[in-house]
Amino acid sequence: xxxxxxxxxxxxxxxxxxxxxxxxxxxxxxxxxxxxxxxxxxxxxxxxxxxxxxxxxxxxxxxxxxxxxxxxxxxxxxxxxxxxxxxxxxxxxxxxxxxxxxxxxxxxxxxxx
Amino acid sequence: xxxxxxxxxxxxxxxxxxxxxxxxxxxxxxxxxxxxxxxxxxxxxxxxxxxxxxxxxxxxxxxxxxxxxxxxxxxxxxxxxxxxxxxxxxxxxxxxxxxxxxxxxxxxxxx
Numbered sequence: 001x002x003x004x005x006x007x008x009x010x011x012x013x014x015x016x017x018x019x020x021x022x023x024x025x026x027x028x029x030x031x032x033x034x035x036x037x038x039x040x041x042x043x044x045x046x047x048x049x050x051x052x053x054x055x056x057x058x059x060x061x062x063x064x065x066x067x068x069x070x071x072x073x074x075x076x077x078x079x080x081x082x083x084x085x086x087x088x089x090x091x092x093x094x095x096x097x098x099x100x101x102x103x104x105x106x107x108x109x110x111x112x113x
Numbered sequence: 114x115x116x117x118x119x120x121x122x123x124x125x126x127x128x129x130x131x132x133x134x135x136x137x138x139x140x141x142x143x144x145x146x147x148x149x150x151x152x153x154x155x156x157x158x159x160x161x162x163x164x165x166x167x168x169x170x171x172x173x174x175x176x177x178x179x180x181x182x183x184x185x186x187x188x189x190x191x192x193x194x195x196x197x198x199x200x201x202x203x204x205x206x207x208x209x210x211x212x213x214x215x216x217x218x219x220x221x222x223x224x
Contacts, residue, residue, distance in 0.1 A: 042117065042199070042214030058211065088154055101146070102212070104156035 003027065004105035006091050011110045013085075021076045021108045023091035031097045032074035036060060037088040037107075046089075049074055050097045078110065085112045116140055119200050119215040126222050132187040134218045136200030139181065146212065147174050147185050148199040156199070159185070190222045 004025045013019045025032065030051050035043040045058030049068040063082025068074055074093075078085045090107045094100040118137045126132050136145070147159040160167050160174040162183075167174050171190075176183040187194055200215040 040216060042216050043201075043212075044214075045211055090154075090156060092156075101158045101161045103158065104148075107154040107156075109154070 004091060004093055004103055006089075006105040006108050008108060009106065011108055013110070013112050015112055016080045017112075018080060019078050019085075019110065019112075021078065021089055021091075021110070023074045023076065023105060024072055025074075025091075025093045025103075025105075026072060027093055027095075027103060028071070029093035029095050029103070030071070031094045031100075032068070033092040033094075033102065034058075034064070034066065034074070034076045035090045035092065037090060043090065046076065048097070078112075085110060116204075116213050117200055117202055117215040119198075119218050121218060122216070123219045124221070126190050126220070128191060128222055128224050130190050130222075132190050132194075132220065132222075134185045134198050134200075134220070136183045136185070136215055137181060138183075138200075138202045138213075140202065140204040140213070142178075142181075142202040142204055144203045145176055145183050146201040146203075147183075148201060150197040150199060150217065152196070159198075187220075192222045192224050195221050 007022045033048045034046040037043050044060050046064050047066045049055040065077045088109050091105040092102040094102045116139050120135045144163045146161050148156050150156045171188045173186040197217040197219050199217045201212040
């Protein structure tokens with residue numbers, strides 16, 4: 001089945017550690033996105049990528065990094081510089097960057113203590 | 114002021130009721146999305162529309178571009194419709210990757 005997978009579903013880390021969240025899609029989509037969701041707030045864009053080896057900062061990129069070495073994969077690293085990393089992280093993809101529906105993964109809930 | 118406002122924030126309905134969720138936005142847009150987020154967190158895209166009306170099963174989405182308003186209707190609601198419904202808009206002239214999301218409407222349908 002085509003879709004987006006994120007792993008793990010739940011992730012726990014100690015403060016000061018970097019952590020990488022996985023996102024894989026087999027939809028042959030060019031564009032991929034990372035969002036953060038906090039209670040009572042709308043989703044906010046962290047990074048997006050239009051094509052392999054290209055990515056752009058979203059609204060809240062500070063403390064995060066990404067790579068796009070393969071079309072299928074868009075991992076997100078939450079660095080120790082991120083002040084409030086505990087959140088629900090959603091990955092999405094779309095055929096192209098504009099005018100297309102976005103398909104979302106199941107999300108990863110990250111807790112940093 | 115939020116650029117995308119949804120109402121109500123919370124909605125409880127009895128099975129079988131007709132439900133309406135509203136979305137108002139303050140920017141010019143090229144498209145509006147309705148999304149459904151289940152209790153486990155996964156999000157499903159329901160509709161993407163830029164004018165008029167779309168229907169899929171018991172779900173109907175309408176948009177009035179002049180009034181900057183969209184509605185999501187659910188006919189013959191069922192407990193399995195319980196979820197958070199999110200409105201998101203793609204603004205004209207914004208960064209290419211950006212959707213602006215509302216905070217969501219939490220719907221609970223009681224049997």
